[in-house]
Amino acid sequence: MLEQVGPVGTETAALSACAGRVLARQVVARADIPPFDRSPYDGYAFRSQDVENASEQSPVTLRIVDYIAAGDVPHTCIRAGEAAHLMTGAPVPEGADAVLPFERTRFTEEAVTIDTPVKSGSNVVYAGEDVRKGTILCSPGVRIDAGLAGTLAGQGIFTPCVYKKPLVGVISTGSEILEENEEPSPGHIYNSNRYSLQAACELAGCRTVYMGTAGDDRDVIAGLIGEAFRTCDAVILSGGVSVGDFDCTPEAMVLSGVRLLAHGLALKPGMAGAYGIYDSSNENGPYSGDKSSYSGENGPYSGDKSSYSGDGSRAVPVFGLSGNPAACMTAFYAVVLPVLRRQMGFAPGACLPPQIRVRLSKDYSRKNQSARLLRGKVDLTAVVQEMEITGGQGNQVLSSVAGSNAFAEIPAGETVQAQETVHAFLMGEF
Amino acid sequence: MLEQVGPVGTETAALSACAGRVLARQVVARADIPPFDRSPYDGYAFRSQDVENASEQSPVTLRIVDYIAAGDVPHTCIRAGEAAHLMTGAPVPEGADAVLPFERTRFTEEAVTIDTPVKSGSNVVYAGEDVRKGTILCSPGVRIDAGLAGTLAGQGIFTPCVYKKPLVGVISTGSEILEENEEPSPGHIYNSNRYSLQAACELAGCRTVYMGTAGDDRDVIAGLIGEAFRTCDAVILSGGVSVGDFDCTPEAMVLSGVRLLAHGLALKPGMAGAYGIYDSSNENGPYSGDKSSYSGENGPYSGDKSSYSGDGSRAVPVFGLSGNPAACMTAFYAVVLPVLRRQMGFAPGACLPPQIRVRLSKDYSRKNQSARLLRGKVDLTAVVQEMEITGGQGNQVLSSVAGSNAFAEIPAGETVQAQETVHAFLMGEF
Numbered sequence: 027m028l029e030q031v032g033p034v035g036t037e038t039a040a041l042s043a044c045a046g047r048v049l050a051r052q053v054v055a056r057a058d059i060p061p062f063d064r065s066p067y068d069g070y071a072f073r074s075q076d077v078e079n080a081s082e083q084s085p086v087t088l089r090i091v092d093y094i095a096a097g098d099v100p101h102t103c104i105r106a107g108e109a110a111h112l113m114t115g116a117p118v119p120e121g122a123d124a125v126l127p128f129e130r131t132r133f134t135e136e137a138v139t140i141d142t143p144v145k146s147g148s149n150v151v152y153a154g155e156d157v158r159k160g161t162i163l164c165s166p167g168v169r170i171d172a173g174l175a176g177t178l179a180g181q182g183i184f185t186p187c188v189y190k191k192p193l194v195g196v197i198s199t200g201s202e203i204l205e206e207n208e209e210p211s212p213g214h215i216y217n218s219n220r221y222s223l224q225a226a227c228e229l230a231g232c233r234t235v236y237m238g239t240a241g242d243d244r245d246v247i248a249g250l251i252g253e254a255f256r257t258c259d260a261v262i263l264s265g266g267v268s269v270g271d272f273d274c275t276p277e278a279m280v281l282s283g284v285r286l287l288a289h290g291l292a293l294k295p296g297m298a299g300a301y302g303i304y305d306s307s308n309e310n311g312p313y314s315g316d317k318s319s320y321s322g323e324n325g326p327y328s329g330d331k332s333s334y335s336g337d338g339s340r341a342v343p344v345f346g347l348s349g350n351p352a353a354c355m356t357a358f359y360a361v362v363l364p365v366l367r368r369q370m371g372f373a374p375g376a377c378l379p380p381q382i383r384v385r386l387s388k389d390y391s392r393k394n395q396s397a398r399l400l401r402g403k404v405d406l407t408a409v410v411q412e413m414e415i416t417g418g419q420g421n422q423v424l425s426s427v428a429g430s431n432a433f434a435e436i437p438a439g440e441t442v443q444a445q446e447t448v449h450a451f452l453m454g455e456f
Numbered sequence: 457m458l459e460q461v462g463p464v465g466t467e468t469a470a471l472s473a474c475a476g477r478v479l480a481r482q483v484v485a486r487a488d489i490p491p492f493d494r495s496p497y498d499g500y501a502f503r504s505q506d507v508e509n510a511s512e513q514s515p516v517t518l519r520i521v522d523y524i525a526a527g528d529v530p531h532t533c534i535r536a537g538e539a540a541h542l543m544t545g546a547p548v549p550e551g552a553d554a555v556l557p558f559e560r561t562r563f564t565e566e567a568v569t570i571d572t573p574v575k576s577g578s579n580v581v582y583a584g585e586d587v588r589k590g591t592i593l594c595s596p597g598v599r600i601d602a603g604l605a606g607t608l609a610g611q612g613i614f615t616p617c618v619y620k621k622p623l624v625g626v627i628s629t630g631s632e633i634l635e636e637n638e639e640p641s642p643g644h645i646y647n648s649n650r651y652s653l654q655a656a657c658e659l660a661g662c663r664t665v666y667m668g669t670a671g672d673d674r675d676v677i678a679g680l681i682g683e684a685f686r687t688c689d690a691v692i693l694s695g696g697v698s699v700g701d702f703d704c705t706p707e708a709m710v711l712s713g714v715r716l717l718a719h720g721l722a723l724k725p726g727m728a729g730a731y732g733i734y735d736s737s738n739e740n741g742p743y744s745g746d747k748s749s750y751s752g753e754n755g756p757y758s759g760d761k762s763s764y765s766g767d768g769s770r771a772v773p774v775f776g777l778s779g780n781p782a783a784c785m786t787a788f789y790a791v792v793l794p795v796l797r798r799q800m801g802f803a804p805g806a807c808l809p810p811q812i813r814v815r816l817s818k819d820y821s822r823k824n825q826s827a828r829l830l831r832g833k834v835d836l837t838a839v840v841q842e843m844e845i846t847g848g849q850g851n852q853v854l855s856s857v858a859g860s861n862a863f864a865e866i867p868a869g870e871t872v873q874a875q876e877t878v879h880a881f882l883m884g885e886f
Binding site: 057095115129151203268383410428 | 471472474475476487489490491492494496497498525526527528529543544545546547559581585586587591593594598600601602603604605606607608609610611612614630631632633636640642643644645646647648649650651652653654655656658659666672695698699703779780781785788810811812813836837839840841848850851852853854855856857858859860882
């Protein structure tokens with residue numbers, strides 16, 4: 027799926043609203059920062075050679091010939107025996123090659139006395155010391171952090187080009203699901219997947235829209251998927267993906283024009299699941315509730331590596347996840363998030379979660395036929411990363427996802443004892 | 457400052473908009489999740505003792521007496537020789553103590569045949585397996601992550617009580633500062649601190665408002681501070697904090713009714729700085745541009761540990777940071793962010809940044825009179841945390857803040873060689 031989607035597009039945005047956004051263009055410095063030699067202190071600028079023999083016994087007195095405020099420009103150049111009074115941030119005048127803060131001098135309105143040698147370059151912030159014109163400041167796919175926001179501003183870049191935030195449509199299925207405005211009733215449970223999925227997508231930097239719940243009716247589900255295709259860049263469904271009579275999400279996906287890439291994964295929790303791509307250039311368009319549009323064929327897929335093939339078509343990933351809350355979220359972090367990150371504009375190599383090695387806090391003694399992912403909390407600041415396995419690990423146990431930040435991998439057919447080291451990957455924060 | 461501020465208040469918010477918000481109340485589970493014994497598969501529920509001797513040679517056939525869809529309730533209880541056909545998510549009926557997925561059985565409309573023993577409890581998700589009624593699900597000061605969002609939804613909590621996001625007013629000073637709508641001109645530089653500070657505050661979870669720039673005029677600065685006090689929970693200024701003629705931010709802070717706690721820190725970069733608290737119960741009210749309100753005294757400070765003393769007064773922290781961009785951001789992460797985190801609702805112990813130990817990638821051979829913080833990038837997923845010291849470390853060098861995530865500390869008077877290990881702290885992501 028990673029190979030078949032690409033960034034969802036770019037836009038310009040106000041720099042003051044760009045914290046955390048993903049930059050879409052390389053930025054090359056247009057100007058030196060600072061743009062001129064600058065004083066970091068209130069003080070006096072002069073020629074260092076004038077004071078090379080200065081001492082307490084034989085101080086040197088220089089005549090003040092200029093007064094330069096911040097935002098001002100020098101009015102004259104500094105010659106032997108002269109000094110300029112500078113404010114913090116003011117340009118260092120021509121001729122001067124050193125600055126001394128005023129509290130390290132004695133001074134009057136007319137003259138400043140210095141009783142120590144000062145090296146050439148002292149207390150001068152040279153033009154380009156922060157950023158040199160022509161330097162590559164950042165590459166596409168970099169998140170705008172505080173330092174980069176200020177660096178862009180310093181260059182006069184106040185409306186950077188950033189990747190659009192993918193809009194993720196979330197659809198819930200299952201007749202037992204209660205929505206938040208419904209009263210509890212026997213045999214029903216409140217929809218939790220919707221909230222977990224929306225929170226996870228938004229914390230990752232996507233926008234989300236909840237498309238609604240669709241019971242267990244294939245056509246209603248397909249209708250919601252089709253509706254999502256009108257506006258969304260990705261679609262996540264939960265429920266209805268195993269092999270039972272009523273597990274009709276994969277059928278609904280196919281009905282909506284989705285080309286299925288996988289039905290079931292060698293992963294636990296998260297074994298049940300259907301994954302596919304909807305190519306919006308598909309002639310039939312999205313499913314509109316009219317069954318006659320379902321031909322059983324998905325039309326040719328272009329094979330384009332980018333989601334936008336130039337003619338306005340785009341590859342919309344569609345994820346049919348387990349309705350079991352923990353299985354749903356495990357598949358989200360293992361499979362969905364990397365694809366969303368690619369859509370957000372991260373480089374292909376920066377989409378998969380960071381790998382770590384962790385020591386497990388507990389034994390894991392059950393052999394599984396497929397790889398088993400255990401959720402837990404890793405203290406990344408510890409020298410040895412010990413993973414505290416949180417609460418129950420059942421497919422239903424969502425409470426142990428809360429506060430977790432990593433998944434440890436138990437390979438198929440293996441058991442692990444407490445304190446053994448295994449591979450793990452991080453849920454987010456990358 | 458940490459001791460003198462507290463959370464800025466609470467509000468209820470829609471759960472679907474709560475990702476990353478800080479929970480303000482302890483949440484105790486009101487109900488078991490799941491609320492009833494539940495089948496995780498489409499299959500058959502029955503009494504395990506009925507099949508304890510089942511084998512391929514002598515399979516057991518059970519009569520199907522009920523059909524329970526998800527969202528449905530059982531219509532009868534299961535007795536010896538009977539089974540119920542269940543959909544995923546349906547309640548397990550009374551009498552039955554095991555479930556087998558349908559693909560591991562042979563079945564007709566009337567009967568199901570099982571050729572293997574099944575343990576009591578197999579494939580039953582018991583009521584309370586995820587969350588047991590009465591369990592403390594989370595404490596105040598916890599960020600709402602994906603798992604917690606779903607867990608709250610499962611409990612029917614759709615408008616949790618969260619801490620308000622502090623509103624941080626940002627004020628720039630310095631006559632050399634150009635705003636984004638101004639043309640570049642000699643002796644001037646673009647305002648970068650504003651953007652770095654706003655981005656850092658917002659990435660941390662605060663809201664920000666830019667109050668404007670105030671040149672180097674004490675009264676204008678004091679006027680902006682007073683204006684900020686009307687709406688803001690915290691105020692950050694940059695520039696005008698060292699000891700020069702024009703460094704009038706500390707004076708403006710005092711004029712605005714701020715009680716200064718520190719003027720200058722034993723920290724480099726970030727040595728220049730003024731830090732104080734404005735207590736809004738101060739009789740004089742905020743500075744309104746009328747100098748007669750400046751009495752030179754700040755009024756009594758209540759000493760309350762909370763920012764809200766009950767009578768509507770509040771403690772507003774005011775941070776006068778260096779105008780040098782890297783010094784400004786160093787002081788932000790070292791001093792300002794912990795105070796903002798307290799205002800966001802994190803427990804006092806969770807406000808200081810996480811401490812790590814890192815190996816430096818380069819020598820640091822300059823002795824400083826105060827502790828020196830080197831910014832750089834730490835790969836937290838590495839077994840040994842090596843810190844790559846990024847670019848220039850001058851007070852002016854903002855570009856090396858971009859992409860950094862930690863500060864290494866060089867103690868006063870010490871030098872460090874490449875590969876030596878030192879203390880460090882993280883900039884964010886905690």
